[in-house]
Amino acid sequence: MIEPWFSLQLSLCVASLSTIIVALIGIFLGYILARFDFPGRDLLDALCSLPLVLPPTVVGFYLLCTFGRHGWLGQYIYQWTGWSLVFTWQAAVVAAIVIALPFMVKTSRAAIESVDRSYEKVAYTLGKSRIETALKVTLPLAWKGLVAGMALSFARALGEFGATIMIAGNIPQRTQTMPLAIYQATQSGNDQLAFGLVGLLTVISLAVLYAINRLGAKW
Amino acid sequence: MVSEQLIVRYKARLDNFVLDIDLSAAAGILALLGPSGCGKTTTLNFIAGLLKPTEGLCSLGKSIYFDSNNNIDLPPQKRSLGYVFQKALLFPHLTVAQNIQIGIHKKPRADQENRLQHLLQLLHLEELKNRKPSQLSGGQEQRVALARALAPEPRLLLLDEPFSALDSEARAQLGDEVKRIHELLNVPVVMVTHLASEAERLASTIVYIENGTIKA
Numbered sequence: 521m522i523e524p525w526f527s528l529q530l531s532l533c534v535a536s537l538s539t540i541i542v543a544l545i546g547i548f549l550g551y552i553l554a555r556f557d558f559p560g561r562d563l564l565d566a567l568c569s570l571p572l573v574l575p576p577t578v579v580g581f582y583l584l585c586t587f588g589r590h591g592w593l594g595q596y597i598y599q600w601t602g603w604s605l606v607f608t609w610q611a612a613v614v615a616a617i618v619i620a621l622p623f624m625v626k627t628s629r630a631a632i633e634s635v636d637r638s639y640e641k642v643a644y645t646l647g648k649s650r651i652e653t654a655l656k657v658t659l660p661l662a663w664k665g666l667v668a669g670m671a672l673s674f675a676r677a678l679g680e681f682g683a684t685i686m687i688a689g690n691i692p693q694r695t696q697t698m699p700l701a702i703y704q705a706t707q708s709g710n711d712q713l714a715f716g717l718v719g720l721l722t723v724i725s726l727a728v729l730y731a732i733n734r735l736g737a738k739w
Numbered sequence: 740m741v742s743e744q745l746i747v748r749y750k751a752r753l754d755n756f757v758l759d760i761d762l763s764a765a766a767g768i769l770a771l772l773g774p775s776g777c778g779k780t781t782t783l784n785f786i787a788g789l790l791k792p793t794e795g796l797c798s799l800g801k802s803i804y805f806d807s808n809n810n811i812d813l814p815p816q817k818r819s820l821g822y823v824f825q826k827a828l829l830f831p832h833l834t835v836a837q838n839i840q841i842g843i844h845k846k847p848r849a850d851q852e853n854r855l856q857h858l859l860q861l862l863h864l865e866e867l868k869n870r871k872p873s874q875l876s877g878g879q880e881q882r883v884a885l886a887r888a889l890a891p892e893p894r895l896l897l898l899d900e901p902f903s904a905l906d907s908e909a910r911a912q913l914g915d916e917v918k919r920i921h922e923l924l925n926v927p928v929v930m931v932t933h934l935a936s937e938a939e940r941l942a943s944t945i946v947y948i949e950n951g952t953i954k955a
Contacts, residue, residue, distance in 0.1 A: 636828075638824065638826070638828050639828055639830060641789050641815070641824075642822070642824065642828050642830075642887075643841070644788075644789070644814070644815040644816055645787055645789075645815050645816075645818075645820060645821070645822040645888075646841060646842035646887065646888075646890065646891055647816050647817075647819070647842065647844060647891050648816065648841070649816060656841065657830060660832045661830075661831070661832060663832075
């Protein structure tokens with residue numbers, strides 16, 4: 521059974537939660553890549569971009585290998601807690617995080633690189649530490665790019681299908697996000713429902729992206 | 740306040756020449772004069788800790804900022820210097836008051852507020868305190884930059900041609916302002932300029948730099 525409202529709620533929750541986490545990790549990685557020169561930087565950059573070029577199903581497969589009950593990490597989680605990530609809504613969040621992360625890293629790196637380093641030097645001479653300078657000067661000046669990265673990440677997370685179906689499955693009222701519900705509605709020949717879901721998702725995505733862009737334009 | 744002696748002795752290989760500077764100064768306004776590209780700004784950046792020379796020594800009073808023999812290299816945050824750059828470089832996302840506040844480290848709120856008011860008064864910025872940098876003229880911007888550099892109560896003020904983008908009237912005005920503040924706060928100043936007239940008008944000591952070395 522397809523539950524449109526449940527799927528919509530789940531999709532929005534998964535996309536929001538993963539966007540917050542992606543923003544934190546992505547801005548951190550973007551800052552490191554933009555401002556530090558260290559051996560292996562290009563490798564880290566390539567690694568961060570990998571989910572962008574791999575088919576999402578491949579990412580999902582890797583996630584299964586990692587978090588599955590017999591996965592290299594999942595087996596310990598299962599041993600300690602008796603809980604497995606696979607086929608839970610949290611798995612959909614993890615899938616969305618990994619898939620959306622490249623967008624955040626790429627855009628925040630570019631945004632941070634475009635901030636004139638002279639501002640940071642001024643802050644240093646004023647006694648501000650590197651972290652304070654990043655939080656009070658660099659990131660606020662990169663704000664527009666960071667918001668754009670968040671909008672992209674949210675959009676990508678909302679549309680996530682391949683990795684999600686691999687690790688979270690397609691369980692109605694548990695892990696069935698909007699894209700999965702649309703897929704199932706189409707597969708079972710319920711075109712009317714599919715139309716409704718598609719329309720709903722389109723309108724809501726548009727509204728959210730518009731709101732995020734307004735937030736970025738304020739600066 | 741007894742003024743402290745500034746000692747700067749540097750060797751550094753730059754792209755096209757070797758910088759070999761040896762100067763010491765106490766109190767007063769010291770002007771580094773020379774054509775552009777002679778190593779004046781680089782010298783300021785060495786003093787501020789924004790660049791690292793190949794070898795040398797830099798100290799102010801009893802504090803050693805840099806000593807290549809003893810592996811001492813204090814980060815810019817710990818040198819307590821005020822630096823006004825060629826461009827004002829005001830943080831564009833902050834108001835005039837917030838730009839100054841960012842350098843005030845006093846702990847109780849009231850002291851912080853007093854210090855801000857004092858600096859706003861000192862540089863006649865009260866009317867502008869809620870403006871964003873984009874709403875200021877070039878001269879106003881440099882006045883805010885000067886107030887911001889003074890905010891952490893620096894022991895030495897570094898000025899890198901801060902008047903170069905201004906017209907001659909604003910330039911003279913700001914020069915007088917620097918002299919007044921120097922006398923009022925008794926803070927030693929090292930300023931970089933390529934104009935002999937400016938150096939002669941403002942400085943108590945003038946050092947000529949040419950191709951990276953000091954000319955007598």
